[in-house]
Amino acid sequence: MTASPLVLSAGLLAANSVVGAAAPATGAAALAWLLIAVPAASAAILLLLGRAADAWGHWLGVLAAAFSACLGLVILTQVLGLDAADRVLGVELWRWFGAGDLDVRLGLRLDPLSLTFVVLVTCVGFLIHVYSVAYMAHDRDRRRFFAYLNLFIAAMLILVLGDSYIALFIGWEGVGLASYLLIGFWNTADADAPQAERFTSRENAVAAKKAFIMNRIGDVGLLLAMMACIAQVGSVAFDTVLPAAQNGTISTGWLTAIGFFLLLAACGKSAQFPLQAWLGDAMAGPTPVSALIHAATMVTAGVYLIVRSGAVFEGAPDAQLAVAVVGAITLVLGAIIGCAKDDMKKVLAASTMSQIGYMMLGAGLGPIGYAFAIFHLLTHGFFKAQLFLGAGSVMHAMGDQVNMRRFGGLRRAMRLTWITMGIGWLAILGIPPFSGFWSKDRIIEAAFVGDGARPWILGTVALLGAGLTAFYMSRLFFMIFHGRPRWTTAKDIEGEVHPHESGWLMTLPLIVLSVFSLGLGGALSVGDAFVAWLEPVTGHVDHAAHGEPVLPATAIMLATLALVLIGVVVAWAMYVRREVPTVVQRANVLVEAARHDMYQDTINEAVAMRPGQGLVLAAGASDRYVVDGAVRGLAQGTAALGRLTARTESGYVRSYAGYMLGGTVLALIAVLAGRF
Template sequence: MEPFVVLLPLFGALLAMPIGRMVSARAAELTTIAFVLMACLIAWVLFFDVAVGHNARTIQLFTWIGSGNFIADWAVKLDTMSVIMLVVITSVSSLVHIYSVGYMHDDASRPRFFAYLSLFTFAMLTLVTADNFIQLFFGWEGVGLASYLLIGFYHHKKSANDAAIKAFVVNRVGDFGFALGIMAIFFIFGSVGFEEVFQAVRTDAVVTPFNAADGAPISELTVGFLGLELHALTLIGILLFIGAMGKSAQFFLHTWLPDAMEGPTPVSALIHAATMVTAGVFLVCRCSIIYENAPDAATLVTFIGATTAFFAATVGLLQDDIKKVIAYSTCSQLGYMFFAAGVGSYGAAMFHLFTHAFFKALLFLGAGSVIHAVHHEQDMKKMGGVRHILPFTYAMMIIGTIAITGVGFPFLYDIFHFPVGTAGFASKDAIIEAAYAAGTEGRTGAYYAFAMGLIAAVFTSFYSWRLIFLTFHGKSRAPDHVMKHPHFPPNWMLLPLAVLAFGALFAGMLGYKSFVGDKAASFWGNSIYIAGDAHAGGESHAVEAYAAEATPPVEGDHAETPAIASAEDPAGAAHDEAEEHTEGYGEEGEGHHFPLWVLYAPLLAMLIGFGTAFAHYMRGSDPLRPGLLREGGILYSFLKNKWYVDEVYRFLFLNPSRRLGRILWKIGDGRIIDGLGPDGLSGLAGFGSRLIVRLQSGYIYHYAFAMLVGIGVILLIVRLGGAQ
């Protein structure tokens, strides 16, 4: 059964277009939906079997690549991390497939679209079930290919083609780093298998790099790279993270993500919520043991993630395209996930990945419903009053907004012993608190991440409510024919919104204890490094440990902390007597050991953003009046132009590349290679023939004269030769 969770979407992708040609487009749609739904059902069964039933396993299917010591099997790895991703991917993909039946009903290329969607799903499932870095890289490149096809689905539009090429090229930059990281792993460890690599790091094994005379414990091993002697694990961590930066659109390699909105809206929901952009977070969390032993690489992850969270939130403040607002929101939320992993809270990073899938897919599909209704208009300044024609979509978008902004009630934690609020409240607050806790433990960059996370929370609330107020409230700013004759979304589009809304409301409360609460150690098992997570085990403390061989907690009134290996006690024997932790959002010294202001700071940030947006867009007669920033001002232009990152790249890379290409084309290829080569020789022949043609006057006396001159020259040569 296990391999079919990966293969079923591939079957749908292969059959969609033939069935579309031979039967009908609707048959192709139903075929792909059926296969993805079956995969979703299997994924949920595996989730309860593996994550809840603690029955992790790896199924080796066949040897994919074998050359000397280089072995890469094709396998289906099932542990808590992979089954969580299976559930997220197949669930959101199923809903996107169903939604697309209504959204794409007028498109003549529906079979091709559904084939691409299923191919995308298959590639991502391959990635998350990989048992080695090569298989993971196969899925990694597969989602890159599928994203190129889907972003450029409207290939008749130049903007869509440009966006697809941009996404493909920017991701190649990150993938180059990822490929180098895989090469470095094989060079150092002699294997690309997860178990072999992670076990060597976990036990600080003596490792001898390829062709090296002597080895060293992996924690001390250095290798030469670009003329420098670098810590081996730090080098590997940085190279892998470069790949994650490209795929998950982190600062410097984020520029492709907003342009990806050129694809159909269901594509945006699939890329941004459940598949491609989460691959980088998954990679870092999968390699958590590497980053815990490479603090400099982890600091880089923290810094880039926190900067991305802040950067994307500031840019989202002034975007007018409804899809681009949500796109920059995705970029910002991914930053949260990365800096959570950077400070060692991998459980919180995966928790936010899980909850984010629900409310972000809900927001994108809700935005698609709005765009569908207003005749494919995407500028929020040309909307307004849409709640009167789309009341259900309005309600769903409100749910998505309160989820992403983190509406919740922290003071109820002492009563219920889990965060009472929306999904974003549970997971995002856990990340912010984890950053603060890591800062108190001296983790580099943690306080910076904490500050950036709080500021980004203010901006997230502002731009999210700005979207609601500009789109759904006030007087309509759309043409009369749009509001009088809207395209009402069919039930195919509304049903997925309701399902996602349930997840956006309750996923955080339902998953909190397992992901980051007192059940985290047994829930994650050997799939993630959990010690040092401010929420794993219910207490923030810096224990150098890895839960690879953790004993499941004893069921009862008070679950005991499992025995875990540490630097001082590798076997975990020092933890015979487990500590009991009191959880709660109380005074410092109780529960999570956070000051009260830290616990309430995210809620206050959300209220500040909401209040500011409400005051500007709801209390005035004209929501489009000049805002908090003066149009044309330096700061306004800086944010409106997205920090001028595209312009800087154009100046530093694009324009010099064009100039260099033109020089190589015009001078190198045209003048030198062709000029001195085939073009030069043919030109010389032509020049000679033109000279000869001039001698052909057509007059007999000219030819007779030339013959006499020639005879005279020949006689002279003969005479001179005879004289010698």
């Protein structure tokens, strides 16, 4: 595939901005290292002090998150006061190590892209910390939970603020560790706990391991990309690699290889096809974990990696197209799975997978889609965190139940949660004027730009995803809050429930997030303010130069809204007008496949796990019968020779004299034979 001249020219504009040198940071920006140091120090204190900090440790975690959020907003204000050309700042930290010509230094890069993530991570993280004070109030290990949350925030900030791929990789592994610890947080049960609780604890531990292992597969891609960068330009610093990608120092073949390596890494971290199977199981962690890590922040790291590496993908059109294709596949796959799940957290997990698919699709469109991908990432971070925290409020009211078939009619008992989740629901549907309308619709419109069949395929997939999103999110909202209360008649529900509204520590973050879900998208769309904000990273793109969409923009918007309306109406007819059974009913092949995550685990086992097991068994047999057989044979031969030799050591002088005589005779025979 070859890029058109228009795409190439836009790519050069973006690349020239992306690789601009960072000016030394001053003022509050020079203190950006404290964004990382304070939550990291808080996590260390909470873990080292142990039970001594149980009484107040959670408040220390909240204060650390609040500090990072406040400092992040101050730095954002400072950078907003600069001219657009001056909004790339650097903070040099220290030289880490050198190896031959490779000199690795650690530093921070403050630009519109990284600061967007700083605001998202710290502000949403702070609200989730506040929410967790009440949500985890009765957990005996609440202090440790807050330590892990602080550790995650510190690692995520390293990931987005690092000025090189190796600094990014440190944060990349840090969030992987924090994710593992938080998914499996409830991995033990008391000895006298019911059997079901002990079984669930084992399942949580397995879910954590699954997420950890699948993310390590993606890590291989990032490691290979760094190795390729070192081989080609001798550095992993953004200021060196990205200019080399733009000016032709790195060949197209190598850029394509690096692009595919980076895509593999992004698929693992952002739960994109074919490495998406871990995300649903990751809901085993406490609900605030799902909101912070698996909705608002960590799973978007792959999108950050693609956009940050834009110069690489602009020089590798095949890799860039692969990003768009992966995003398109995942957004439909996640939506189909979300349509069939009854666990509300797993519905939201599938929704996250699908919405990140939209972001990856936008990033795969090149410079025309970078800003839209990050725009949707930002708005999605707020309204998806709101939806997850709302789900946690429902769980709090329903004795930790997650099965939507056992809910219904909760709007009467949980009026505030119903309103706030309703705002998040309308935002993810893309109903104007809610935030999702301003961000997701821009990606759908951009998908229809291009030549040939590509815009028709990508655009149609994006439209289909909007309709499916409306259906499964409406299904979730209606099954929880509308229809007849089913929790009063469910025969298999564990214990009696008394639905009630959550306390203010849980509802206040929902209210604050509702404000962002309602107004953030519209506010940042005025005069394309957010697109202009990202120009120092994504470059100024003349969208008119790319041509108009193959369909009129108004027609695309109306088609999107029509499909959304159809999805809502169908969900209302199926889950409000009709009686919802409290137990799962047999369904058609597609629904059954969606209930089992489209059998992705089975496919992974067949493609990767079982061949690997066969290889291990073959290697074991080779080791057992060939290597060990040779060793055992040598040992047995040596032992037999030793036993034979031992028989000659009788201790009698006449025996030794006989040996000497025999040896002398043999020596004489050898001499005479040699002479004649």
